[in-house]
Amino acid sequence: MRFSRLLLLLLVLAPAGWPAAVHARQPPPQSEFLPVSDIPEGEQIPAFTMVGGAYGFVWVVLLGYVWSIARRLQKVEAELTALERRGQ
Amino acid sequence: MTRLNPVLIGLSAVMLGVAPWIINAAPYESTMGLVQKIFYFHFPAAILFLIAALICGVASAMFLFGKKASADGWAIAAAELGLVFGTLTLVTGPLWARKAWGVWWVWDPRLTSSLLLWMIFSAYLLLRRYGGPGSDKLAAGMALFGMANVPFIYVSVNVWRTLHPQTSVVPTLPTDMGIPLWFCFAAFTMLFVALLNLRARLEHQRSRVEALYLAEDEA
Numbered sequence: 001m002r003f004s005r006l007l008l009l010l011l012v013l014a015p016a017g018w019p020a021a022v023h024a025r026q027p028p029p030q031s032e033f034l035p036v037s038d039i040p041e042g043e044q045i046p047a048f049t050m051v052g053g054a055y056g057f058v059w060v061v062l063l064g065y066v067w068s069i070a071r072r073l074q075k076v077e078a079e080l081t082a083l084e085r086r087g088q
Numbered sequence: 089m090t091r092l093n094p095v096l097i098g099l100s101a102v103m104l105g106v107a108p109w110i111i112n113a114a115p116y117e118s119t120m121g122l123v124q125k126i127f128y129f130h131f132p133a134a135i136l137f138l139i140a141a142l143i144c145g146v147a148s149a150m151f152l153f154g155k156k157a158s159a160d161g162w163a164i165a166a167a168e169l170g171l172v173f174g175t176l177t178l179v180t181g182p183l184w185a186r187k188a189w190g191v192w193w194v195w196d197p198r199l200t201s202s203l204l205l206w207m208i209f210s211a212y213l214l215l216r217r218y219g220g221p222g223s224d225k226l227a228a229g230m231a232l233f234g235m236a237n238v239p240f241i242y243v244s245v246n247v248w249r250t251l252h253p254q255t256s257v258v259p260t261l262p263t264d265m266g267i268p269l270w271f272c273f274a275a276f277t278m279l280f281v282a283l284l285n286l287r288a289r290l291e292h293q294r295s296r297v298e299a300l301y302l303a304e305d306e307a
Contacts, residue, residue, distance in 0.1 A: 045187045047122035054126045054180040055108065058133070062104075062279065065172050066097065069286050076293045083300040 090289070096282035103275035107268070114268045123187040126180050128268050131258070132276035133176035134202075138238050140170030141205055143284070144212070145235020148228035160224055161291035163231055165284050167212045170234075173280070174206040189251050197244035198252045201237060208234040 107128070117124035144166035150159035181199070182192040193199065208230060215227045245254045261269060 050183045054183045
């Protein structure tokens with residue numbers, strides 16, 4: 001009985017203590033903005049990578065699709081020829 | 089038309105091979121810089137994505153209401169091409185957006201309705217592949233909804249506030265940006281026509297194979 005009361009007390013108090021624990025881990029809030037002339041290197045998005053990625057993706061997909069249609073068409077036409085020969 | 093397909097594919101391959109040099113010679117856009125050059129592949133893919141939806145819808149209507157069995161082959165071909173060109177649009181767009189807008193994706197009317205059309209094509213093809221008997225008519229009905237989505241996608245950027253550039257950017261392009269755009273558009277269109285022809289041919293040949301198997305079973 002004593003144990004269950006203790007557990008209940010802990011459950012009630014735990015959420016109350018949670019924000020304090022979270023605040024303790026957070027960095028202090030920013031009090032001012034400092035200007036810089038250049039964006040830090042890690043934050044820059046290289047446009048060339050995006051353009052290269054886009055063009056490369058288009059090329060790969062289109063070539064893959066042409067190859068896929070050619071392969072499927074060859075297969076069906078071979079099957080059709082075989083069936084027509086069998087029917088004659 | 090069958091003889092024309094290799095010519096169209098060869099010509100478009102040469103043009104798409106030359107395109108990077110022509111695009112490189114085009115000037116940079118003032119606010120977006122280099123990343124705006126994705127536009128020269130993104131725009132043709134997006135327009136052909138919408139054209140594929142229109143072809144698929146019209147062919148499906150002919151199949152449903154006109155009882156033209158051959159139209160169904162054209163509808164499947166257009167749906168598959170719609171999925172391919174839609175994928176190109178929905179991948180090149182976010183690559184451009186990440187640099188220009190700072191985010192890969194925003195749930196604005198143009199992007200959301202384009203994604204919806206891509207999902208309609210996906211559902212259409214899945215239904216044709218796994219739907220069983222009667223799925224051809226059900227899929228044709230779905231294609232009509234896809235076609236109805238096209239005008240909405242096109243005008244969405246002019247009607248609602250959005251980050252996406254408006255349709256007016258294309259007619260107002262300066263000549264040195266217009267030349268690479270229409271060059272790429274011609275290359276993409278030739279490839280689209282050839283692929284549509286080949287894919288429809290594949291579907292018609294499949295129908296012939298099925299008919300021959302049925303004839304064999306009956307004999």
